[in-house]
Amino acid sequence: MAYHNTFFVLALMAIASFVAYATDPTQLQDFCVGVTDPNQALFVNGMFCKNPMEATPEDFFFKGLDIPRKPNNLGVNVTLVSAMQVPGLNTLGISLARIDFAPYGLNPPHTHPRATEVLTVMEGTLYVGFVTSNLANNGGNKLFTKVLNKGDVFVFPQGLVHFQFNVGNTPAVAIAGLSSQNPGVVTIANAVFGAQPPISVDVLAKAFQLDANVVKLLQSKFGMSS
Numbered sequence: 001m002a003y004h005n006t007f008f009v010l011a012l013m014a015i016a017s018f019v020a021y022a023t024d025p026t027q028l029q030d031f032c033v034g035v036t037d038p039n040q041a042l043f044v045n046g047m048f049c050k051n052p053m054e055a056t057p058e059d060f061f062f063k064g065l066d067i068p069r070k071p072n073n074l075g076v077n078v079t080l081v082s083a084m085q086v087p088g089l090n091t092l093g094i095s096l097a098r099i100d101f102a103p104y105g106l107n108p109p110h111t112h113p114r115a116t117e118v119l120t121v122m123e124g125t126l127y128v129g130f131v132t133s134n135l136a137n138n139g140g141n142k143l144f145t146k147v148l149n150k151g152d153v154f155v156f157p158q159g160l161v162h163f164q165f166n167v168g169n170t171p172a173v174a175i176a177g178l179s180s181q182n183p184g185v186v187t188i189a190n191a192v193f194g195a196q197p198p199i200s201v202d203v204l205a206k207a208f209q210l211d212a213n214v215v216k217l218l219q220s221k222f223g224m225s226s
Contacts, residue, residue, distance in 0.1 A: 046182075060088035068173070079098040101164070104167070110162065115180035118153060118176065119156065122174060124150070125168045126147070128154050128156075133159075194222030196223070
């Protein structure tokens with residue numbers, strides 16, 4: 001009897017282990033379309049691995065993150081250090097970014113579909129925040145904000161809309177750690193009003209309760225910058 005009980009427990013453990021290893025890995029890109037003919041296309045979830053015996057220190061190295069970058073028209077510049085810049089990050093599930101802000105510069109509302117972000121302010125003062133997904137009780141969204149000074153840290157949970165705004169009249173710098181080798185970014189305004197081909201004016205006008213001409217104006221602005 002004891003033998004049968006032991007066998008039953010071991011069998012359950014084996015099944016549980018199989019199920020654990022059979023689950024899908026977290027995706028490292030927006031999608032990966034399956035093909036039946038391997039000669040038609042080939043793309044892996046991540047990057048192909050170099051022979052470990054051929055790896056070099058340069059595969060794990062990035063130089064120049066101390067250099068300020070010129071901000072864009074919104075007053076921000078994001079320098080990402082991911083597996084594309086440091087191949088040694090492949091499969092390690094982490095990346096890094098330097099964010100340079102001009103005075104009153106804005107990193108506009110955006111999401112990282114594959115990563116949680118931990119932000120540390122190195123210089124300046126930032127007003128930051130994120131918005132929850134639709135709440136179960138009323139379908140609303142709660143905003144969490146904080147004013148960060150040098151040395152302060154703030155967390156943006158994976159997939160949630162968030163932003164950073166330099167509220168000072170001097171440049172600001174932040175460093176962000178991200179929990180994916182390819183976190184991805186969806187800038188809300190660009191995605192909605194700058195998609196190519198464009199989203200239907202009727203759809204956007206109804207969704208945002210705007211006049212169709214306003215939607216067309218927004219599409220013309222973001223469409224040119226996409």
